[in-house]
Amino acid sequence: MNGDASYSIGDLARHAGVTVKAVRFYSDRGLLPPAERSPAGHRRYRHEALARIELIRTLRELGLDLRTVRQVLDRELPLHRVAATHAAALEVQIRTLRLRQALLTAAAERTATLEEMETMHRLARLSERERRELIEDFLAAVLPDGPQFRGVATSLTPELPEQCTEVQLRAWVELAELAQQPDFRAVLRGLAERQAARQAAGAVPVPDPVARVLRRVRPALAAGLAPEAPGAAPVAATVAAELRAAGVDPAELAQAHDPRLARYLDLLAVVNGWPAPEDPGPALAWATTALRAHGA
Template identity: 55%
Template sequence: MNGDARYLIGDLARLTGLTVKTVRFYSDQGLVSPADRNPAGHRRYGADAVARLELVRTLRELGLGLPVIRQVLERELALSDVAAAHAEALDVQIRVLRLRRAVLGAVAGHGSTTEELTLVHQLARLTGEERRRLVGEFLAEVFGSDGRFAGVARSLTPELPEDASAEQIEAWVELARLAADAGFRELLRGLAADEAAESGTGGLPRPGLAVLVRELAGPAVAAGVVPTSPEAAGVVAELLERYAGMLDATAVAVGGSVRARLLARLRAMGDPRRERYVELLAVVNGWAAPRSSARVLDWAVRALRL
């Protein structure tokens, strides 16, 4: 580009892709200054004006204000420092937008009332310490001080990252609401109590009941075995026999027959809230989606009822 070239405002507009009005405005603001005027009094600009205007346009598109842009052009501020500060500000805006998106998504997905909207917003805005306290209280109520469940409690602990996506925040909000549900807490307390009763004095059974059901009923479900069939009866018989081995005489006496106790256990384990919590936990913690046990549990319940 010829360093001695002179451009009218219309020429600059054409070269930079800006409107004539915008170029004139930036000139009036002192962001680009005319080199001279032609005989008709029209402002003329040097070749450097094109580069300055292109930089101004780029910085404006990135959201910088005119005072900051002027300081960059006059070299009062280093462009790298401005970029770093602006990137940090954008990170804050992104987090705020994710938060708003998550709250709106949670409200839209559950048809929340005005009161629930307030609750959802409060849950989404909790600090990391407040989230940990809420989850800690929930898990303490469910498992108490039984050290056998320490590992289980850790595996059920959501840890929302600082740079959480809108999906993770939305999952956290739903998970927190679920954890606060008295009925859900009672369900998990009952499941934990049953696990403890079945563990005897040797710790939690290995494999546990969930693993046992998947091991025996899973292949039957995959093969399309009907719960009312003789083949299903064979699976049920083995399931009852192996489950009875997890129990002591006291547990059977308190819980009734082995079949009745197992049926009650599987119904509780098949509660959709339990599986939903695990699904939400995986989203919040960035884990792979868990394998659903709903079909297997439903099959086992139907087969046991016969």
């Protein structure tokens, strides 16, 4: 139709893809150009009204309220500024939806109880400052004071990106749950305190017990050597001798083999976007069994 043509309220609604009630609503609030009247008193709208109502519909679908729509139509607000504001608001909504999706997915996979769901929801909603405080509390609980543990603290600190993925968010929630477990904290504290005691006694800094065991045990694992087999005795003796020379009680391997520690490191890598760490579990289990079997 050309600009001189006119529409009945029904025709306008049909062409614009809205209801007659919506056309009347927008018209009565002055959002459409004034309607003319037919000889019978019915409203007639020009083509400009169709263009205006299509714009209103677009703005409403983008989430603008009627007050903002009026300001845009009356040129009281520049459209680019309104678009920027609402784009930011949509980003918040998207993060919220991503959070809900991550929580529901995690709850479904774990068959979580109501109490666990509440905990997960609380952890996922923490602000950046609250997340940082939670991890700082955890690290203060498991690491003794001293400059030698500053690097360790940094390497154990998760940094959830602002634009995180669902996988990263779920990993953060599980990691935060682990970090609050008192018995897990006690295990890590015990390992760190023994390391601090060795250093205080003047022991020469050496790789941590896990690194030493991995280096010695990897070839035996790769060869498929059973830890109870006679051929494993020399490996067990070497591991025991190296650990004792470094002032490490071989019994510490049982604590280092705590699967929660390996899980924490796996989750940490996911949250921080690091490569997946090597799982020390098989090597530690092999060494623990070999030491016990061969009396090393």
